[in-house]
Amino acid sequence: MVQRVLPTEEAEDLIVLIRQIADEQLLPKVDEAEATHHFPREIFTLLGRSGLMSLAYPEEFGGGGQPYEVYLQGIEEIARGWMSVAVGVSVHSLTCFPLAMFGTPEQQAHWLPGMFGGDQLGAYCLSEAQAGSDVASIRTRAVREGDDWVLTGSKAWISHAGHADFYTTFARTSDDGSRGLSCFLVPADAPGLTFATPERKMGLHSDTVGEVLFDRVRIDGDRLIGAEGQGMAIALAALDAGRLGIAAAATGLAQRALEVATAYAKEREQFGRPIADNQGLAFLLADMAAAVGSARATYLHAAHLKDAGKPHTREASIAKLIATDAAMKVTTDAVQVLGGYGYTTDFPVERFMREAKVTQIFEGTNQIQRLVISRQLLTETP
Template identity: 70%
Template structure:
């Protein structure tokens, strides 16, 4: 069931109509089969991202002068929600790619923006965000990957873990330690995929989101020109944290779409499935479950849109982004659990996508900062710490 949306412009409304058409014609028909194939063969839907790029969906919140679409962040997030309602891996992929471009756009020099952004935002390339390590997830300052200055270059050595698009991306937004000065010793680099010394581990075996390939990224004497360092040396942690505020909104929007897709399936099933001579939707107990699902989704949508509008207005939104990520992903987990329950035994089979939505919802509470980290972020803002 299409969600009623208030768009800031007619152009934005037309964009959402286009996204809904793509979602129904291109994504929904192949999502289940592609996810099943990716689980067995590690297939990556690169053609899907090329198609989305050709439709102009890989660069929505960036200015037209660099190849973007110049859309408000609130519109971009609603696009992610629409895509994720059918195939979470597609919405997540765009969110990750958008995040990889953020450091260059926000902290890059004019020369770096002119040199790098048109290719990054062309729709033909795909980025990966190489931040996390096995022992340095939310604790960014503990990373051990190092970048050593050598003349006009930096030489990077180390490993990144849990990296989406690894092995399939065209560039890697990489964070590496350039000194031992704690949180001020990390820097940001753009590393092309064909750089000698860059390799990848085996794909992780995950419970869901098989279309989102996740691997280690291994740096062995990877030489990167100093011109590919984004921001000042030692500025990496602020760059990463600023990007994650926006990235969390992408996860919140995707989780909301995932929950909406589960609700739509559950509601349709409840209307069509009959027991004791009448649709199960006529049972008040089940109808109230459906109502609670819809209320949770509405609250999640409101939180991410509120944060996005603050961002679009140039105001602080870090706390609101954490709230949106927390509320939306917890809602996704609850809603998809209830959707499986509404379908009963059928919901536990692969005949319906709700079991896939259920498996995919769990990781939304983990990546881009666990929901326990979101509570820490929120509490520190509220308590003035």
């Protein structure tokens, strides 16, 4: 079991609750659900009604009022049980961020309680087919018609597409480059909002991902979040938080892979003794444990900075880079520990390896993280 230092007794109780849910509700269901591409809406409802979908947001509107270090450790525990669900919780938290941080008091009072209450699930519509890391190239457009906004275009690689109740959407409101983007809260029942066939992915089969299509989608004028033209700043601020969510999820996935590999190494016998007695394999497990511990330390450091109100963009990128590279290495090594069995679907480590790969890609590829880190280093004042 992971040793944790948590700030309060309430936080300790929360992590115990999340681990219990992971053990009793996630682990027994994950294999079949991933094999059948089942979208686990009932699990999100359970987590939401248990207060676990909005841990880091203010209690005033139904959030958990917990520091980010607690929220992220909760994400890690969920990922240990079911990676697709952990990614979904992180995505939902990301969809709430623009309204929680940039919305008016009236908008927050109207919409946040529903987002935090457990019955609603969000999707974050930023990426497009030709605008992934290059957010300034977004082409989806929003134009004013009377008091309304009308959105036209498409978004790609959107988690929860077709399942979400609202879509936090970034669209172009002027041709002024990065200053021409704005943020909107689009309800799922808006006429003209449709969804393409879900992508056929390597892993995370319970995380439905697809295109979101806007065919003159009309929404009320009060669904503009923040100021017109503020979309880029909102998106970048949200991505710092989102990258930490993925770092924590990747750490949880690596932790589970380590647990499975360690248990197998103690039970599997060759030449009359457990394979764990072989120093070469024992050292491999030690390296896996070191990678998981390093990943956890980096995301917690970034979380502590965020909780203290200090800049943490570089540290968020470092955490995302370190944790997701660690997840890829640890899950690959777990397959190696299990040998031929690790390459079969009879054991979960091959799924862990497939799931780990995308963590190096979404929320900004790890090459983009290196770009963010290097720019921060080269532009900061000594």
